[in-house]
Amino acid sequence: MSVLVDKNTRLLVQGITGKSGAFHARGCRDYGTQVVAGVTPGRGGERFDDTIPVFDTVAEARKETGCNATMIFVPPPGAADGILEAADAGVELIVCITEGIPVMDMMRVKEALRDYPGTRLIGPNCPGIITPEQCKIGIMPGYIHKAGNIGVISRSGTLTYEAVWQLTSRGYGQSTCIGIGGDPINGTSHLDAARLLAEDEGTEAFILIGEIGGTAEEEAAGWLADHCRKPVAAFIAGATAPPGRRMGHAGAIVSGGQGTAEGKIKALEAAGIAVAKSPATMADTLIAKIKG
């Protein structure tokens, strides 16, 4: 079992003929994901790697191939438009990898997506989502994953890989790993993702990785305290970050005393979640919790 993506997922890649889009479309296909279509405006009618049909619009791709998920590599100025195009075409799952989308654009996208209750957005500025050995949508290295029943949620890409690798090295496979992205406004929040994993029968326990800035981790902690009995471990990155500075991710900033690692760790611990003291012990902290 898993959430959101599995072996039946039919993937579209928006921006498939670009450098990153092409590289990662191949990476997903080689992992075993059904990559059924690509979209690059002006390149309709071509075939990517002589096999995958390329369309000018998402609506056409949807109609011709029945794609139900999309991975977006469109550069920042056109990425918000790409998300809205996919939603309007009825694509159920939109995974936006693009980093650097203006916050105002995402504000409008988030509001517009209320009109598409059948569509879920993951990201932007995220590594994507993977159900190991079934479907990989994103830029994560596939080989570090292994099928199993531990979920992973994270705002950061490489820190997710770190957690996954720790799990796999200790013999714990993953149900689904969701990278929700590092931007201040995103489609799927920590709480949304935590709720999916908490309610998934195939997920026995999960790791929640957060970072400084905002209050998303605190909100997830509040919900989990009341609704989830599964073992949960967490790590918050940025305890040593200076206040007022944007730490790479647009969303990773402590301002006006809000969004500190300390405050998040306190909220998570109050919810009965085991918080790893070091990023090297994310998996061990969860395993200890599972063994109780």
Next chain:
Amino acid sequence: MNIHEYQAKELFQKYGVATAPGKVAHTPEEAGNAAREIGGELVVKAQIHAGGRGKGTFKNGFKGGVHLVKTPEEAREVASQMLGQTLVTHQTGPEGRLVNQVLVAQGVNIAKEYYLAILMDRATGAPTVIASTEGGVEIEAVAEKTPEKILRVHVHPALGLQPYQARSVARQLGFGGTLNKQAAEVVFNLYKLFIACDCSMVEVNPLVLTPDDKVLALDAKFNFDDNALYRHKDIAAMRDVTEEDPREVEASKSNLNYIGLDGDIACLVNGAGLAMATMDIIKYHGGNPANFLDVGGGANEQQVTEAFKLLVSDKNVKAILVNIFGGIMQCDIIARGIIGAVKAVNLPVPLVVRLEGTNVAEGKRLIQESGLPVITANDLTDAAVKVVGAAATVA
């Protein structure tokens, strides 16, 4: 990105946010001319990004970065004492900041000060207007002691701030009658500016009422969304690199995400989350990070080399940790960058490298075959312990 007070004033003027007339001057002559043009009682203010200017002292002995003057001659004289001089305030540190321009503005008598800000609220995914009658003090202190004195108005993300909301903010600040119209216009136009310039925050400090019943925004702190600067060439041009950490200026030339800290263990990491976590684990094992550096997902060999040069140029650095978990980033590219850099800079301190992810075998092979004095680490803890240990051996 921060901007100067005179630039904030220019933005206010452009978007119709009422403010006291003022002009920037780069020479004493310009200051004199600006004073003549504006007329009346004036204030001459040194333009640096740091606060505490009024109580600061110039290295030439001249006291105060903010002066009241009555004539163009006086404005000229004060400006000549400030321009080209270094101003030291409690926020600049002992090295101070060079003053390249001054603002000459109309002097304003203040009857009452208010607080007004607009920011992008992450929790609601929309802008929020924040206002308070308690101006001129730290808003965080007001929020803590008297939260009822802070007014918050949620803005609809698609509709934007409505005129009635601006009037309501003005009214709740105590502005009635003709003052209500004036104050509402400040709020409304400030919102227009906020949206048009892709701000993530604009904080008017202070918003004032004058004894002759004018509502004016005197100064403001702006935060712009860096992701949106590509569509605001005019705002990007306001950047003043002389006000920034030279290490960060150098890094930004190579599109590297660098933030200087004051520790002695440099780190080079891919991904912001892992970069933060790497700083955390260095600290956890008793070391002190010298920087945050995210080389990003798509860095090339050249950028890695530049990143390395930057780390090595920091004289406080006693050891370097490279921590890469390749996703988009391929370990062999990082390895080539490291090898190229180490050969170019003649490594002065111990280097610990931990590679994992895409093309890891090739990356490890390249480093091993290079014959360079690199300490390899197998996992995150191993890497942190080794780099902290290595730094301790360097005097």
